Amino acid sequence: MTGNVVFPGFALAGAGNLSALASVVSLASFLTGALAGGGLGTRFADHRGHLLRAATVVQTVLVAGTVVVAAVTDGRVGTGVQYTLIVLMGHAMGLRNAVARRLGVPDLTTTVLTLTLTGLAAGSGPAGGEAPRPGRRILSVLAMFLGALVGAVLLHGHLVLTLGLALLLLAVTAVAAHRLSAPDAPWARLRS
Numbered sequence: 001m002t003g004n005v006v007f008p009g010f011a012l013a014g015a016g017n018l019s020a021l022a023s024v025v026s027l028a029s030f031l032t033g034a035l036a037g038g039g040l041g042t043r044f045a046d047h048r049g050h051l052l053r054a055a056t057v058v059q060t061v062l063v064a065g066t067v068v069v070a071a072v073t074d075g076r077v078g079t080g081v082q083y084t085l086i087v088l089m090g091h092a093m094g095l096r097n098a099v100a101r102r103l104g105v106p107d108l109t110t111t112v113l114t115l116t117l118t119g120l121a122a123g124s125g126p127a128g129g130e131a132p133r134p135g136r137r138i139l140s141v142l143a144m145f146l147g148a149l150v151g152a153v154l155l156h157g158h159l160v161l162t163l164g165l166a167l168l169l170l171a172v173t174a175v176a177a178h179r180l181s182a183p184d185a186p187w188a189r190l191r192s
Helices: 002-012 020-043 048-072 079-103 113-122 134-155 159-180
Strands: none
Touching: 002 020, 020 048, 020 079, 048 079, 048 159, 113 134, 134 159
């Protein structure tokens, strides 16, 4: 969302191809989603598995909405479709980030890739650190890179296919979260 905070300034200053309105709508949708994610975090405060399951189900429904919109319009993105997609995806992203923050997985700051890279370098042996969990950090960076690469390649294809793939990944995640969220799962208890 950093871009959606600075892009309106660029757009108001006359930078081409930037929409201040689209950025503001995206930011407002993100914040609304984050508010909902915070509410889920409160509701499921005692069980990480139930929180993850609920969040992935809601995200799956929101992304399914984008697939429906894209399919109905055959991938043609006019103004109405553009803003519908922005709102649905903004809500999903805000929810995901609020829940990721609440889950608090160490060294897996997927929403702040820069912090992950900083931790990888600053905690390394040459920096005098003990290099805690470099594998998890490297895997998160690679996952972000590969996700961006696949997403960019798919964007040159069909919008419905791209959103459908995102929906499939979320649905698989929701099913996995459901199966792994047993009431007595040791990983599922939130830390105080």
